[in-house]
Amino acid sequence: MPELPEVETIVRSLAPRLRGRRVVSAEYLAPRALRGTAEPPIIGHEVREVTRHGKFILLRFDHGALAIHLGMTGKLLIDGEATPYLRAEIVFDKCRLLFDDIRQFGKMAWSTKLPGGPEPFDIDGATFAKMLRARRGVVKPLLLNQGFVRGLGNIYVDEALFRAGIDPRALACNVSVARAVKLHGHIVEVLREAIERGGSSISDYVDADGQRGGFQEAHRVYGREGEPCVVCGRRVLRIVLGQRGTHYCAFCQRR
DNA sequence: ATCTATTCCTGGCTGC
DNA sequence: TGCAGCCAGGAATAGA
Known part of the structure; x- marks a missing residue:
């Protein structure tokens, strides 16, 4: 599941390959990939830069950007093998980009307004x-x-809530300033560490060269239900919170 | 603003 | 071995 570190890793592997490349042709094999939006007007145009906005990958052109969200199982592969889950193919002058997505939660759109609050890196602890x-x-x-x-x-x-010692069920307004500042530091830290290790590959995630990440080995609570807490040795718990599987240590994390 | 439930989708599990 | 049923979840959406 691509989150910020996985998307950043993909962007870093894509950028040097796509920068300056001209689009020769594009084919969208699954209507769902474009979600009914207009076909991106990219034929004949050159990619200026590849950047990230939250979990979106942006192929930037002079006249706008193609925004790609990978959903749960989306992959962007340079010169990869086509699979039965190919959703789109963009052919450039020197390579081709495949958008592969098993579960079809991914999507792409031309020059959409990008949603969002700030990047965690762009604010300081006090602001957070x-x-x-x-x-x-x-x-x-x-x-x-x-x-x-x-x-x-x-x-x-x-992972960030575990590092900060905050119970995932805590109310935001009840988190003290000091612990909120600490949480921000841990968010930035865990994202940076994950980027350094190429993201987390739980099942499907690979970068644009098909390489898996390594940060899943450094997870302290995610996916470790029943295993001993790396700090206190008590069992890591799993609950459902907001329809999401949630992993935490009841001893190390408090409200 | 904030909550819950629902929808999308399919491979990989579980259990019989 | 086969097969039904359930699960994972990002984000949009509807409704409270």
């Missing part, structure tokens, strides 16, 4: 604390809300 404490909801669903901060998904929210 102010934002967090102004909200009334439960902290985990709030962190998953892309309109609050961009880029976090289920894995990194569980």
